[in-house]
Amino acid sequence: xxxxxxxxxxxxxxxxxxxxxxxxxxxxxxxxxxxxxxxxxxxxxxxxxxxxxxxxxxxxxxxxxxxxxxxxxxxxxxxxxxxxxxxxxxxxxxxxxxxxxxxxxxxxxxxxxxxxxxxxxxxxxxxxxxxxxxxxxxxxxxxxxxxxxxxxxxxxxxxxxxxxxxxxxxxxxxxxxxxxxxxxxxxxxxxxxxxxxxxxxxxxxxxxxxxxxxxxxxxxxxxxxxxxxxxxxxxxxxxxxxxxxxxxxxxxxxxxxxxxxxxxxxxxxxxxxxxxxxxx
Amino acid sequence: xxxxxxxxxxxxxxxxxxxxxxxxxxxxxxxxxxxxxxxxxxxxxxxxxxxxxxxxxxxxxxxxxxxxxxxxxxxxxxxxxxxxxxxxxxxxxxxxxxxxxxxxxxxxxxxxxxxxxxxxxxxxxxxxxxxxxxxxxxxxxxxxxxxxxxxxxxxxxxxxxxxxxxxxxxxxxxxxxxxxxxxxxxxxxxxxxxxxxxxxxxxxxxxxxxxxxxxxxxxxxxxxxxxxxxxxxxxxxxxxxxxxxxxxxxxxxxxxxxxxxxxxxxxxxxxxxxxxxxxxxxxxxxxxxxxxxx
Numbered sequence: 001x002x003x004x005x006x007x008x009x010x011x012x013x014x015x016x017x018x019x020x021x022x023x024x025x026x027x028x029x030x031x032x033x034x035x036x037x038x039x040x041x042x043x044x045x046x047x048x049x050x051x052x053x054x055x056x057x058x059x060x061x062x063x064x065x066x067x068x069x070x071x072x073x074x075x076x077x078x079x080x081x082x083x084x085x086x087x088x089x090x091x092x093x094x095x096x097x098x099x100x101x102x103x104x105x106x107x108x109x110x111x112x113x114x115x116x117x118x119x120x121x122x123x124x125x126x127x128x129x130x131x132x133x134x135x136x137x138x139x140x141x142x143x144x145x146x147x148x149x150x151x152x153x154x155x156x157x158x159x160x161x162x163x164x165x166x167x168x169x170x171x172x173x174x175x176x177x178x179x180x181x182x183x184x185x186x187x188x189x190x191x192x193x194x195x196x197x198x199x200x201x202x203x204x205x206x207x208x209x210x211x212x213x214x215x216x217x218x219x220x221x222x223x224x225x226x227x228x229x230x231x232x233x234x235x236x237x238x239x240x241x242x243x244x245x246x247x248x249x250x251x252x253x254x255x256x257x258x259x260x261x262x263x264x265x266x267x268x269x270x271x272x273x274x275x276x277x278x279x280x
Numbered sequence: 281x282x283x284x285x286x287x288x289x290x291x292x293x294x295x296x297x298x299x300x301x302x303x304x305x306x307x308x309x310x311x312x313x314x315x316x317x318x319x320x321x322x323x324x325x326x327x328x329x330x331x332x333x334x335x336x337x338x339x340x341x342x343x344x345x346x347x348x349x350x351x352x353x354x355x356x357x358x359x360x361x362x363x364x365x366x367x368x369x370x371x372x373x374x375x376x377x378x379x380x381x382x383x384x385x386x387x388x389x390x391x392x393x394x395x396x397x398x399x400x401x402x403x404x405x406x407x408x409x410x411x412x413x414x415x416x417x418x419x420x421x422x423x424x425x426x427x428x429x430x431x432x433x434x435x436x437x438x439x440x441x442x443x444x445x446x447x448x449x450x451x452x453x454x455x456x457x458x459x460x461x462x463x464x465x466x467x468x469x470x471x472x473x474x475x476x477x478x479x480x481x482x483x484x485x486x487x488x489x490x491x492x493x494x495x496x497x498x499x500x501x502x503x504x505x506x507x508x509x510x511x512x513x514x515x516x517x518x519x520x521x522x523x524x525x526x527x528x529x530x531x532x533x534x535x536x537x538x539x540x541x542x543x544x545x546x547x548x549x550x551x552x553x554x555x556x557x558x559x560x561x562x563x564x565x566x567x568x569x570x571x572x573x574x
Contacts, residue, residue, distance in 0.1 A: 015480070019375045020383065026372065027390040030448065034393070036416055037405045053419055094295040101292035105284070113297065120304040124509050124557055126530050127550040130537045131307035131314065137324060151303045154296040184288045213398040215512065220538055231400040235516055238404050245408045252401035263396050267389055 037256065040249040041065070048246040064250030068237075074254070076226055077233035084149055084218070084229055085211035091153035092207045096200070098154070099162025100192055104174065114163070121156045125216070133220055147221040148229075152214065158203055165199040166192065201269040209259055230255050315547040324543070337548035347549065349524050350532040353439065354508060357528065361443050361507045365450045366499055372451060373458035374488070388459070395452030403516035406445045407432070410517075432518055435525030442513045442526055450506070454499045461495035462488070497568050501561060508557055529553050 040048055041064055043057040068074040101107075102114050132151050133142070141147035169192065177187045193200065215231040222228055228236065234251045241247050316332055317323070323330040341347050372391055376384050394402070409416050410431035418428040431441045465488065473483050489496075511530040514520055520527035520535070527535075533553065537546035 016379060016381065019378050020381065023372070023375050023379070023384070023387045027387055030391055030394060030451075032416070033402070033405050033409060033448075036409065040408070049414060051414075053414070053416065091299075094299070098293045098296035101289045105289035105292070107286070107289040110289070113293065116305070117297070117300060120300050122558075123304055123308060124505070124550075124554055126509060126511075126533045127311050127554045128304060128307040129534070130543050130547050130550065131310035132303050133538070134310060134314070134319075134324070134543065135302065135307065150299070154299045156300065156304075159296060178284075184284050184292075188292070209396050215398075215400055231398050234398075234400050234404060238407070238516065245411070245414060248404050248408065252398075252404050255398045255401040259396055259398070260393065263393065264389070267392075 034256070034260075037249050037252050040246060041253040043246050045244055045246045048249075064246050065254065067247060068251055068254065072233070072237065073225060073228070074230070074233060074251070077228050077230045080145070080148075080218070080227060081212060081214075081229045081231075083145060084214050085208055087149040088153065088207050088211035088214075089204070091155075092158065092203055094154050095158040095203070096162050096193065096196070097188065098159045100166050100188055102159070102163045103166035104169070104171070104192075117156045117159055121160075129216075129220070136221065142221055143223045143227065144221075145227060148214075148218050148227060151217050152210075158207075161199060161203065162196070165196055169195055198269070201266070205262065205266045205269060208262065212255075212259060311547045311550060314544050315551050317544045319544045321541040324541075333544075337545050338552075341545065341548050341552065346524055346527065347529075347532055350527045350529045353525065353527055354510065354529045356439055357443060357446075357510050358504055358507045360440075361446060361510075362500060362503050364443065364447050365454060365503045366496065368447060369451045369454035369499070370458050370492075370496070373455045373462060374484070376455070377459060377462045388456070391455055392452035394449045397449075399449070399512040400516050402449065403445065403513055406441075407517050410441055433522060435522055438518055438522060438526050442510075442517060445517075446507075446510065446513055450503065454503065457499055458492065458495055461492050465491050497564070501564055504560065504564075505557055508553065508560070 039055065039057060042060050042062065043054070044059055044061050044063065047054060047058055098117075102110065102117075128151075136142055136147045136150070139147075141150065173191065173195075174187060177191050182190070213231060214229055215235075218227065218229040218232045219235075222232065225233075225236075234248075234255060237251050238248055315337055316334060317330050318333050318337075319330045372387075376387050376391075379387075408414070412418060412428055412430055412433065415431070417431065421427075421429065430437060432438045469487050469491075470483055473487060478486065509530050510528040511534065514526045514528055514531050515534070518526045520531050529549065530553070533546045533549045536542045536549060
């Protein structure tokens with residue numbers, strides 16, 4: 001009897017090890033593109049084009065990164081990307097406002113309007129792509145930063161998540177603040193937003209990542225290179241310097257590494273965010 | 281007690297709702313209208329150049345060999361992509377959930393990482409990995425004596441190469457959804473099954489998978505809609521080539537709209553896509569309902 005129990009324990013431990021080994025191999029496979037990208041970014045062009053590739057750079061160089069900023073307009077792209085990110089935080093604020101109103105106010109047409117908001121999640125981007133371009137063109141916003149930012153500013157899913165979270169805030173809290181004479185906007189700014197920190201953290205990080213990665217609208221709206229974001233600039237780089245892989249890897253590294261760092265710092269919020277949002 | 285004025289809620293929802301109406305709802309009407317016209321660059325400059333042509337766009341698009349090819353390619357992406365994404369993300373979630381050591385938490389991070397990275401950057405990196413001469417993949421294959429594979433040059437292999445990249449990116453989010461669902465299964469179920477002598481495989485197929493049914497359903501719908509709209513990977517990596525063998529419906533629409541400026545024609549294409557998504561979603565809901573009925 002005793003040996004049977006210890007046998008089962010041994011088998012269980014064995015299985016744990018196998019699971020760990022399988023995941024390690026899988027994880028290595030998943031990480032290869034990242035590792036290869038970063039290592040290649042620091043190699044000189046000649047070393048990248050060797051037929052027997054080196055894993056670790058033989059000559060360690062930052063010239064690819066310097067080239068991006070001196071000979072390409074990566075400084076401008078970076079500035080535009082940061083503008084897009086900052087504007088998307090304004091959009092996040094609008095989403096929070098709308099989510100709050102849907103959660104905590106009673107008004108005529110509330111449920112119908114909320115369903116309308118949810119319905120917009122069903123609409124594929126390809127259907128709105130062309131008409132939105134025509135609308136922006138009619139408004140004279142093509143080839144402007146406003147035109148790049150506006151179409152993706154608010155999102156139904158984000159409004160939905162804010163509403164879900166904010167409906168758990170007790171009404172008594174709001175009424176107490178109102179009795180103290182706080183205006184509705186002040187209640188929102190000084191009471192609701194601080195309480196909503198967990199959902200704000202998740203949404204803030206996701207908004208940052210989405211803004212940093214934004215590709216389609218800058219690509220469609222911006223004709224002028226001075227309005228390109230990093231990802232549009234990078235696809236341009238791929239077209240112009242198709243054979244210079246070291247330079248391409250430097251550009252990619254410059255785009256990916258900041259996101260990875262932010263992700264590692266805030267990963268707890270992001271992964272737990274799925275539990276907050278009740279996505280099960 | 282009602283201490284706020286009647287207009288306050290509307291002021292709060294106003295900015296978001298106006299933007300959603302202008303850039304999500306109204307465009308559908310515009311898309312439907314222009315899909316019956318021949319609007320192009322000349323029409324954009326002067327609306328008097330636009331004329332209604334009825335359903336001609338729709339008739340033409342189903343005779344367009346590139347459109348038909350793009351439908352075939354998109355079906356290929358869905359048929360191979362959806363099961364692969366579900367199998368990989370569910371498998372990894374099960375292994376991570378099974379593990380008790382702390383290191384297993386770190387695996388969540390590693391597998392989630394690709395899904396937050398920029399699609400253009402990642403596509404650029406994979407194009408380099410796939411390069412027939414200087415790419416890492418062919419070098420590694422060469423080490424074990426396998427001849428070079430034309431990853432992006434052969435029509436069929438190119439589709440598979442794009443799917444590999446997209447699966448790599450899709451694992452993270454779906455794995456997290458499965459993990460959340462797995463943690464919602466009460467431990468007592470497994471304890472009872474173990475007392476009855478059920479082995480791991482029995483526990484997996486009789487308890488875990490049935491209880492994950494809703495999560496699997498959710499992931500399969502969102503993944504399928506994602507694959508139907510597959511765009512960035514072929515756009516950056518292959519431009520739809522070789523010989524349009526990787527052109528997806530979404531890429532076809534983009535190309536007709538913004539490179540050839542046939543706005544009306546592209547809008548017709550986008551409506552075909554929209555209707556396909558609605559029909560497929562409805563069929564899946566129907567199947568799901570049947571599944572839970574018995």
